[in-house]
Amino acid sequence: MTFTDTLTTARPATGTAHAPAVRLAGVTKHFGDVQAVRGIDLELQQGEIVAFLGPNGAGKTTTIDMILGLTRPTTGTAQVLGLEPRQAIARGLVSAVMQTGGLLKDLTVRETVAYTASLFADTRPVAEVLSDAGITELADRKVAKCSGGEQQRLRFAMALLSDPALLLLDEPTTGMDVEGRRTFWSAIRRDAEHGRTVLFATHYLEEADQYADRIVLISHGRIVADGTGSQIKALASGRTVRATLPEADTDALTRLAGVTGVEVRGDSVLVHTRDSDAVARHLLTHTPARDLEITSHGLEEAFINLTGDAR
Amino acid sequence: MTTTTIDHAVRRVPAAGGFNRRVLRIELLRMLRNRRTVVFTMVFPAGLYFAITGSDTTWDAPVGSGNEAAYILISMALYGAALIAAACGAMVATERALGWSRQLRLTPLNPVAYVTMKALVALVMGALAIAVVNACGVLQGRADMPGSVWIEAAGVTLCCTLTFAALGVFIGYIVPGENAMQLLGPGLALLSFLGGVFWPLTEGSGLWHVAVLTPMYGVAEVARSPLTHELPWYALVNAAGWLAVFVAGAAWRMSIDTARV
Numbered sequence: 182m183t184f185t186d187t188l189t190t191a192r193p194a195t196g197t198a199h200a201p202a203v204r205l206a207g208v209t210k211h212f213g214d215v216q217a218v219r220g221i222d223l224e225l226q227q228g229e230i231v232a233f234l235g236p237n238g239a240g241k242t243t244t245i246d247m248i249l250g251l252t253r254p255t256t257g258t259a260q261v262l263g264l265e266p267r268q269a270i271a272r273g274l275v276s277a278v279m280q281t282g283g284l285l286k287d288l289t290v291r292e293t294v295a296y297t298a299s300l301f302a303d304t305r306p307v308a309e310v311l312s313d314a315g316i317t318e319l320a321d322r323k324v325a326k327c328s329g330g331e332q333q334r335l336r337f338a339m340a341l342l343s344d345p346a347l348l349l350l351d352e353p354t355t356g357m358d359v360e361g362r363r364t365f366w367s368a369i370r371r372d373a374e375h376g377r378t379v380l381f382a383t384h385y386l387e388e389a390d391q392y393a394d395r396i397v398l399i400s401h402g403r404i405v406a407d408g409t410g411s412q413i414k415a416l417a418s419g420r421t422v423r424a425t426l427p428e429a430d431t432d433a434l435t436r437l438a439g440v441t442g443v444e445v446r447g448d449s450v451l452v453h454t455r456d457s458d459a460v461a462r463h464l465l466t467h468t469p470a471r472d473l474e475i476t477s478h479g480l481e482e483a484f485i486n487l488t489g490d491a492r
Numbered sequence: 493m494t495t496t497t498i499d500h501a502v503r504r505v506p507a508a509g510g511f512n513r514r515v516l517r518i519e520l521l522r523m524l525r526n527r528r529t530v531v532f533t534m535v536f537p538a539g540l541y542f543a544i545t546g547s548d549t550t551w552d553a554p555v556g557s558g559n560e561a562a563y564i565l566i567s568m569a570l571y572g573a574a575l576i577a578a579a580c581g582a583m584v585a586t587e588r589a590l591g592w593s594r595q596l597r598l599t600p601l602n603p604v605a606y607v608t609m610k611a612l613v614a615l616v617m618g619a620l621a622i623a624v625v626n627a628c629g630v631l632q633g634r635a636d637m638p639g640s641v642w643i644e645a646a647g648v649t650l651c652c653t654l655t656f657a658a659l660g661v662f663i664g665y666i667v668p669g670e671n672a673m674q675l676l677g678p679g680l681a682l683l684s685f686l687g688g689v690f691w692p693l694t695e696g697s698g699l700w701h702v703a704v705l706t707p708m709y710g711v712a713e714v715a716r717s718p719l720t721h722e723l724p725w726y727a728l729v730n731a732a733g734w735l736a737v738f739v740a741g742a743a744w745r746m747s748i749d750t751a752r753v
Contacts, residue, residue, distance in 0.1 A: 282590055296514070297595075303504060
């Protein structure tokens with residue numbers, strides 16, 4: 182573990198660029214008889230924005246807690262930037278923003294940030310962090326008097342104090358309006374371009390599809406899918422290819438690899454498939470089909486298919 | 493927009509597990525800004541002292557190396573310090589309920605450094621409560637004891653407050669949220685009555701046999717021993733025993749709790 186060595190001796194590390202931001206190897210977690218996590222292998226590269234998607238009770242929070250070193254895996258190992266999670270936390274390399282709580286109501290905004298800043302060996306200046314989070318005007322206000330959105334911005338300010346290499350977010354944009362959400366994600370993306378890795382748990386399937394480079398779908402303590410939004414959608418329910426093709430040879434279409442169903446509606450044919458490219462190629466080269474249309478199912482549907490949770 | 497970045501490769505771990513003066517200062521300010529706490533732990537014990545010793549009798553009968561008023565002064569200082577230490581302790585549990593403890597675990601702050609800072613805050617606040625009651629005693633002029641006894645008694649009282657900081661943590665974990673102080677306030681008043689803090693007990697009476705077993709009795713005897721020059725063995729056992737019970741209770745609840753932050 183050369184990376185660990187260079188960090189602890191505080192020499193510039195060339196290894197930083199190579200260590201995965203997160204590495205989970207065969208991680209399980211049991212709480213008594215309850216198996217919250219049943220075996221997860223996951224590697225996140227630096228600079229990735231990854232959505233952690235799954236229904237409640239899927240093991241998302243437990244997995245995040247293990248990455249943060251708040252709980253120990255029953256078996257397997259969790260590493261953050263090549264370090265033990267608690268070592269990474271001690272160096273301010275990892276931050277997390279929780280959805281609720283985590284604030285003292287009787288402190289002012291500035292006191293909260295200053296308090297947190299004093300616990301790190303290296304931090305960005307408090308004034309700069311307040312200004313970045315857009316809460317300079319609120320600095321002397323008691324946390325209890327801040328709105329939900331203002332408190333959320335404060336949580337972000339606290340998380341960004343140590344300029345973390347890995348940022349974990351739990352349902353980050355809950356309660357934000359459309360404009361707030363857009364501003365938020367453009368800021369997150371800007372930071373990711375500078376190498377920050379972001380892992381966010383979300384129920385907003387749209388959000389995962391729209392803003393994440395990669396979606397990790399988790400269900401019943403296991404990863405059930407891992408890929409880009411479009412890969413996940415294709416994987417689960419495939420696409421539908423629709424074409425105008427009178428007297429279509431449905432048997433030939435059904436025999437194509439990946440096809441799960443063929444429907445004829447008047448002059449139109451609808452082919453449900455996991456490999457829309459093959460169907461399209463066949464239709465355009467071997468048949469007189471025209472007006473070809475390829476549509477994918479929503480992520481919502483993919484989600485339900487993959488997690489096997491009819492909701 | 494300028495953004496300070498910190499090279500990931502040269503990150504350091506904070507000295508002393510994150511123990512620092514800025515946190516101590518903010519924590520002390522928090523306690524002092526809480527008007528209810530200040531009234532109940534400083535104004536109220538001082539008021540009680542005036543109410544008792546301000547009556548027509550002079551409270552000048554000799555007790556040990558001082559007088560009755562001095563005896564009551566030490567008792568009231570102990571009462572105030574115990575209350576505020578308990579309030580500081582109970583805040584640990586409140587902060588946990590608010591998710592602040594979890595937030596702190598996402599920083600380099602070491603749990604030992606956290607407990608040490610909280611204990612220091614309880615001690616400083618306890619010292620302040622003791623100082624307020626003592627200052628009132630000096631201003632009023634009825635309490636009489638040698639200067640060394642003033643200082644010694646105040647110091648011993650301060651050490652005794654740690655018992656109640658532990659009690660505060662313990663109760664805070666058992667009784668959720670801000671109800672802890674509503675139990676601790678009247679509870680400590682009752683224990684103070686029982687333990688002979690507000691009124692001297694008649695040795696050998698029925699009540700006395702109960703009182704010697706209660707948590708305030710031991711520390712009150714210990715706190716007043718510089719004045720009375722009396723410290724029965726069972727008072728010492730009481731003080732040490734209850735400290736052990738409360739520390740063990742607090743540690744037990746905290747260890748259960750941190751299993752799932």
